[in-house]
Amino acid sequence: MDFNDTPEEAAFRAEARAWLESNAERKGPDDAPPDLLGERTDSETVQRAQDWQKKKAEASWACLTWPKEVGGRGATAIQSVIWKQEESKFRTPPDIFGIGTGMCGPTIMTHGRDEQKKRWLPSLVTGEEIWCQLFSEPSAGSDLAGLRTSAVRDGEDWTVNGQKIWTTGAQFSDWGILVTRSDPNATKHAGLTYFVVDMHSPGVEIRPITQINGGQGFNEVFFNDVRIPDANRLGEVGDGWRVAITTLMNERASIGGGGGAGSVNELMKLAADTELNGKPAIEDSAVRQRIAEFYVRSKGLQFTGNRTLTALSRGTTPGPEASLGKLVGGKLIQDMAAFGIELEGFCGSLTQEGLAPQDATWQNRYLGIPGLRIAGGTDEVLRNIIAERVLRLPPEQRLDKGVPFRDVPTGPPSK
Amino acid sequence: MNFDFSEDQKLLQKTAKDYLEEHSPLTVCREVLESDAPYARDLWKGAAQLGWLGTAIPEEYGGAGFGYLELAVIAEEIGRALAPIPFASSVYLASEALLRFGSDTQKQKYLPELASGEWIGTFAVAERPGQNGAEGIETSFAGGVLSGTKVPVLDGDVANFAVVVARSGHGSGLSLVLTDLDGDGVEREAIKSIDPSRSTARVVFSKAPAELLGEDGPGDGAGQTDALLDRAAVLMAFEQLGGAARAFESTLEFTQGRYAFGRPIASFQAIKHRLADLWCEIELARSNCYYGAWALSNEDSELGIAACNSRISSSHAFDLAGVEMIQLYGGVGYTWEYDCHLFYRRAKLLSVALGNPASWKDKLITRLLESRAAAASAEARNTDD
Numbered sequence: 033m034d035f036n037d038t039p040e041e042a043a044f045r046a047e048a049r050a051w052l053e054s055n056a057e058r059k060g061p062d063d064a065p066p067d068l069l070g071e072r073t074d075s076e077t078v079q080r081a082q083d084w085q086k087k088k089a090e091a092s093w094a095c096l097t098w099p100k101e102v103g104g105r106g107a108t109a110i111q112s113v114i115w116k117q118e119e120s121k122f123r124t125p126p127d128i129f130g131i132g133t134g135m136c137g138p139t140i141m142t143h144g145r146d147e148q149k150k151r152w153l154p155s156l157v158t159g160e161e162i163w164c165q166l167f168s169e170p171s172a173g174s175d176l177a178g179l180r181t182s183a184v185r186d187g188e189d190w191t192v193n194g195q196k197i198w199t200t201g202a203q204f205s206d207w208g209i210l211v212t213r214s215d216p217n218a219t220k221h222a223g224l225t226y227f228v229v230d231m232h233s234p235g236v237e238i239r240p241i242t243q244i245n246g247g248q249g250f251n252e253v254f255f256n257d258v259r260i261p262d263a264n265r266l267g268e269v270g271d272g273w274r275v276a277i278t279t280l281m282n283e284r285a286s287i288g289g290g291g292g293a294g295s296v297n298e299l300m301k302l303a304a305d306t307e308l309n310g311k312p313a314i315e316d317s318a319v320r321q322r323i324a325e326f327y328v329r330s331k332g333l334q335f336t337g338n339r340t341l342t343a344l345s346r347g348t349t350p351g352p353e354a355s356l357g358k359l360v361g362g363k364l365i366q367d368m369a370a371f372g373i374e375l376e377g378f379c380g381s382l383t384q385e386g387l388a389p390q391d392a393t394w395q396n397r398y399l400g401i402p403g404l405r406i407a408g409g410t411d412e413v414l415r416n417i418i419a420e421r422v423l424r425l426p427p428e429q430r431l432d433k434g435v436p437f438r439d440v441p442t443g444p445p446s447k
Numbered sequence: 448m449n450f451d452f453s454e455d456q457k458l459l460q461k462t463a464k465d466y467l468e469e470h471s472p473l474t475v476c477r478e479v480l481e482s483d484a485p486y487a488r489d490l491w492k493g494a495a496q497l498g499w500l501g502t503a504i505p506e507e508y509g510g511a512g513f514g515y516l517e518l519a520v521i522a523e524e525i526g527r528a529l530a531p532i533p534f535a536s537s538v539y540l541a542s543e544a545l546l547r548f549g550s551d552t553q554k555q556k557y558l559p560e561l562a563s564g565e566w567i568g569t570f571a572v573a574e575r576p577g578q579n580g581a582e583g584i585e586t587s588f589a590g591g592v593l594s595g596t597k598v599p600v601l602d603g604d605v606a607n608f609a610v611v612v613a614r615s616g617h618g619s620g621l622s623l624v625l626t627d628l629d630g631d632g633v634e635r636e637a638i639k640s641i642d643p644s645r646s647t648a649r650v651v652f653s654k655a656p657a658e659l660l661g662e663d664g665p666g667d668g669a670g671q672t673d674a675l676l677d678r679a680a681v682l683m684a685f686e687q688l689g690g691a692a693r694a695f696e697s698t699l700e701f702t703q704g705r706y707a708f709g710r711p712i713a714s715f716q717a718i719k720h721r722l723a724d725l726w727c728e729i730e731l732a733r734s735n736c737y738y739g740a741w742a743l744s745n746e747d748s749e750l751g752i753a754a755c756n757s758r759i760s761s762s763h764a765f766d767l768a769g770v771e772m773i774q775l776y777g778g779v780g781y782t783w784e785y786d787c788h789l790f791y792r793r794a795k796l797l798s799v800a801l802g803n804p805a806s807w808k809d810k811l812i813t814r815l816l817e818s819r820a821a822a823a824s825a826e827a828r829n830t831d832d
Binding site: 033034035036037038041110300304314317320321323324325327328329331332333334335336338339341342343344345353356359360414415416418422423425426427428429 | 448449450451452453516699702703710711713714715716719720722723724726727730731732733734735737738740741744755756759760805807808809811812815816819
């Protein structure tokens with residue numbers, strides 16, 4: 033039992049590091065941590081991100097696990113993780129390609145025809161074209177298969193109408209993966225069809241969503257008589273749910289890493305620098321108890337990540353058990369943020385620059401974190417996944433099985 | 448990355464599991480719980496014959512000469528079986544105390560007997576409510592004799608000897624001393640505890656002959672107690688992990704077979720989500736236990752921190768598993784007849800046996816601050832260069 037690379041992994045790490053050393057700058061201790069929920073990205077940042085992606089692609093450091101024929105490196109999953117670990121130590125532009133390379137690409141590889149793979153995959157690797165995911169709708173979030181955006185066949189095209197929401201990066205994306213309802217008379221999961229949509233098509237309208245923290249990482253995307261060629265369909269008509277599952281499996285395959293160990297350090301520093309009842313808060317037993325609990329959970333997450341990496345290193349693909357990282361980690365960061373604010377006493381309310389302790393780290397995190405507990409699977413959905421797919425418990429009984437979708441009960445339209 | 452047990456270690460674990468399934472079903476635990484028997488003697492003999500008691504004891508002292516990773520996987524199975532034997536006292540505490548601090552003569556004398564199971568050893572530190580370590584010790588050792596009262600002492604009624612924390616006037620004022628529990632000046636009685644499947648005693652020393660553990664007694668009894676508790680904490684955490692996993696698996700099975708409102712109760716989200724949360728806690732505990740096992744087997748400088756992590760995480764997981772087990776079984780879970788209370792009891796016993804979770808959390812913060820201060824001063828030194 034150890035934390036070391038195998039000799040092959042060490043050699044690969046050295047190769048990755050060498051390339052990074054000569055193509056990027058190492059991060060310093062004062063570099064800001066990465067944004068948890070991406071803020072709106074300006075065009076200059078998008079360009080820098082594209083330049084970096086292209087540079088990586090030219091040296092085969094993009095989409096490492098993809099086959100060489102489509103521009104990948106044919107690398108193993110553990111090599112891909114090693115690359116990400118090394119890359120994260122360097123100053124690089126924000127990763128705006130994660131959805132494309134992590135979810136869209138693998139779905140096209142699994143369900144696309146040869147000409148579709150040839151058309152879309154190479155430019156996805158090089159970052160020349162950017163992708164987004166058009167799944168959630170105002171009335172279909174956790175219950176994704178309840179989506180209502182309609183696709184109606186019209187000659188060689190389909191006409192799409194409806195609304196998607198929570199679309200990260202829609203404003204600078206060239207392509208989107210889109211799940212639609214092509215048959216409202218079929219049962220819920222059977223009436224779906226999956227497309228690739230050109231985001232520059234007439235009738236696509238994108239509006240930013242302002243989050244509770246003022247950020248604008250997401251968009252609403254409206255489809256008004258948008259025409260999609262049938263050639264852009266992925267999978268069979270009515271088989272969209274199976275294709276969507278491929279996308280979602282890839283979304284969850286991304287490994288939860290650090291688990292907030294850095295945050296515990298910051299919290300200890302805060303508790304050392306803040307007074308409580310006339311002495312440093314870190315000497316207060318209630319404070320010590322809480323921070324110890326945070327620390328133990330964050331290390332538990334970190335070592336769970338190490339166990340997952342071990343499985344990857346041995347060639348096993350992580351399954352639904354990877355849901356643990358997001359479920360435990362989201363709540364943990366929220367609890368730590370709440371505690372950090374409270375440690376600051378009266379000043380815990382401040383977000384004013386120059387006055388807020390620790391640059392309002394905890395306040396900003398507190399306002400940002402509720403989104404993380406919802407995006408990409410709410411805590412409740414993750415618990416269902418663990419219960420049904422890891423623990424194999426029986427599914428919840430439901431009222432939408434075997435019923436034509438148009439007859440599934442719905443609530444009143446949301447405001 | 449190789450953060451896992453080896454195939455050989457897993458095979459050893461499987462062998463232990465198979466053996467305990469056959470020789471230590473829960474009826475064995477229940478027999479001890481319901482009778483005056485202090486422990487399951489046949490099972491103890493079996494564990495000795497399989498070499499488990501000497502797993503981490505070097506061959507020169509009659510042990511198997513394996514390491515702590517091997518001992519950890521056996522501990523997990525001992526915990527899974529709720530095995531009613533003095534394994535923790537004799538193996539994690541008495542044997543470790545001798546291995547770590549004993550003189551060669553003491554090792555020669557005691558370790559072969561411990562490894563063979565001929566002798567049972569225990570560790571006596573507790574004296575009063577609220578105590579969680581070597582603080583406030585009144586038992587004293589002077590002129591070769593020991594006086595004072597230790598309560599509770601796990602397995603103190605059946606152990607042949609004890610490693611006792613006593614005031615000695617050496618160094619910090621505390622020392623670890625070895626004393627024969629069958630000898631003069633020792634009175635002991637079994638006392639009731641929350642988990643009667645493990646025996647607990649009060650031991651009164653009245654000028655009982657004793658000797659310092661180690662050649663000339665370094666007089667750092669407080670530090671030695673801490674070090675010993677750290678080592679035992681990692682191993683006991685595996686026991687707690689095994690117990691938690693077993694309680695959880697039984698609850699999974701029960702809730703799938705129990706129907707209410709025309710469906711298995713495990714199909715209700717109210718139940719499923721609790722089970723999913725419990726699974727997460729057990730997985731976190733497992734990961735922290737691995738960390739502890741890694742640190743212990745490498746004698747790493749992080750052992751103090753890793754031990755806290757293992758103990759806090761596993762205590763929480765096992766406590767929660769016991770509580771949830773009764774709640775999710777419902778009424779039958781509260782009956783004497785069902786086995787839920789065996790887990791509920793053992794979980795609580797183990798969660799205070801080496802000091803309560805709060806004391807370990809406090810210790811963790813102290814150690815993190817120390818390790819940070821050490822890292823900062825090392826960095827300052829490097830910058831000066």
